[in-house]
Amino acid sequence: MLEEEAVPQGIAEDLRPYSFQDVSSVASLMHLSDELNPGERGKTEIRVAGRAMLIRRQGRLIFASLVDSTGHIQLFASASETDKFDSFSQLSIGDWIGVTGVVMKTKRGEFSVAVREWTMLAENLRSFGDKWRGISDPDLRYRQRYVDLWVNPGVRETFQVRSKVVASIRRYLDGLGFMEVETPMLQTIPTGAMAEPFVTHHNALDLDLYLRIAPELFLKRLVVGGFEKVFEIGRVFRNEGISPRHNPEFTMLELYQAYVDYNDIMVLTESLVSHVVSEILGSTVVPYGSELLDFTPPWRRDTLENLVSEKLGEQISLEMDLGRLEGLLKEYDVEAKPDWGPGKKVVELYEKTTESTLIQPTFVLDFPTEVSPLARQHRDKANRVERFETFVAGRELANAFSELNDPKVQRERFEAQLAAREAGDAEAMVLDEDYLRSLEYGLPPTGGLGIGIDRLVMLLTNNQQIREVVLFPTMRPET
RNA sequence: GCGCCUCUAGCUCAAUGGCAGAGCAACGGACUCUUAAUCCGCAGGUUCUGGGUUCGAGUCCCAGGGGGCGCACCA
Secondary structure (H helix, E strand, O other), X not given: OOOOOOOOOOOOOOOOOOOOOOOOOHHHHHXXXXXXXXXXXXXXXXXXXXXXXXXXXXXXXXXXXXXXXXEEEEEEEEOOOOOOHHHHOOXXXXXXXXXXXXXXXXXXOOXXXXXXXXXXXXXXXXXXXXXXXXXXXHHHHHHOHHHHHHHOOOHHHHHHHHHHHHHHHHHHHHHOOOEEOOOOOEEOOOOOOOOOOXXXXXXXXXXXXXXXXXXXXXXXXXXXXXXXXXXXXXXXXOOOOOXXXXXXXXXXXXXXXXXXXXXXXXXXXXXHHHHHHHHHHOOOEEEEOOEEEXXXXXXXXEEHHHHHHHHHOOXXXXXXXXXXXXXXXXXXXXXXXXXXXXXXXXHHHHHHHOHHHOOOOEEEEOXXXXXXXXXXXXXXXXXXXXXXXXXXOOEEEEEEEEEOOOHHHHHHHHHHHHHHHHOXXXXXXXXXXXXXXXXXXXXXXXXXXXXXXXXXXXXXXOOOOHHHOOOOOOOOOOO
């Protein structure tokens, strides 16, 4: 393919260009189509670059499609006007080329670029799979995402949407005066959520460190430090099973705002999510699987106990007869562990029976204190905290509370978790002395929110699989 | 971690227990308006691995590996 150039002596053998400047995106050329009739050519020279993905050789004419990140356009090469025509006819699917020419319309009216000069930017030495069907084996698609992105329609768009979601969230929170921060991913105490951590080791300090399971306690320290509105968008790591809805590393948005409570955070959640949804999809009503999800505020609000009662057609509460509660657990096939109190039992019953039926955005309010070690006691209800989770399409999207800011109470909650841990619960929360010390300096009343970005992107791209919205999902190494 | 399903050419897929095949890609050729072009030709295999049953195994059985789904755990 390089027959026209000899290798100069004493110079790198790589004859490929090191740059190809001043290219127009394919999408930016499309408006020129209207001005041309079939057989007509534009007057100004343009340059495009991308991969040749379909090549149709027609003797002394060659049609190909050039694809870049913005779209695709037909290339039209002819023996009479295209430089290095013989080499052009030997292009492989997937070769990167840079093209100089003019826009045109073929006799059949297809908007194209007539190739005058062109240069090979990088060859594709491998197969892009079946020309029509590409690759579909999920294993191959995830391991070789760089191929998947080229051959499967929609994949590129999914990740473009993901990028826009994150950008939209940042813009929105910035507009509200929130400050974005970064807190440690390597932590000496993995806490802030109920999950098993990954362990690693720092050599110089000879110290085991954990990949964070949540940024929560560091962000609240920053509120103690005087940043009244902070947020972080970042990866967290949980050493748990992989499933269509779980990847060991995933992306969380957490935000904390001083002087507000969980009622205010509910309003913020609604407005943030509905804003992002409509900015990206142009509507607050979005198709998801066989459902139509309506993100238009206000969303349904009801307590966890009411929701599970409604579902089971029987009054469920933390204060209900314990024998009856245990009977229900049995009836719905929930295997209770001996250390579960009534709060945990009610929550498990709710998760088993009710969660998956909450399709439209729903705020589930007032969780039992027993399962919420970082949330503040409810101002009106004993044994419950001011906490909500948001459910959409049967899955948790957000988790939020009025933050517990009393250091004494927080210590008691940690100690209860410690007891659970000693009883064998590997995911019970770990006590963090420095965090307690920070609370002793005073955490103002604060509302906090966590949103799973991956799950939000799944909703906006109509994907049921987390791997479809994570560029490189966790997999076993190739054998 | 447990259960079920699956693995055949670079890709997508066929093949009653009886000669391992097709389409696309690749390679060689024809073709000046194609749109997954078409046509002719050629080549391509440790049927995931290792055992076993059988005259004979891609196919049946056992073990292992990769992947998928469900459960469990969680967000």
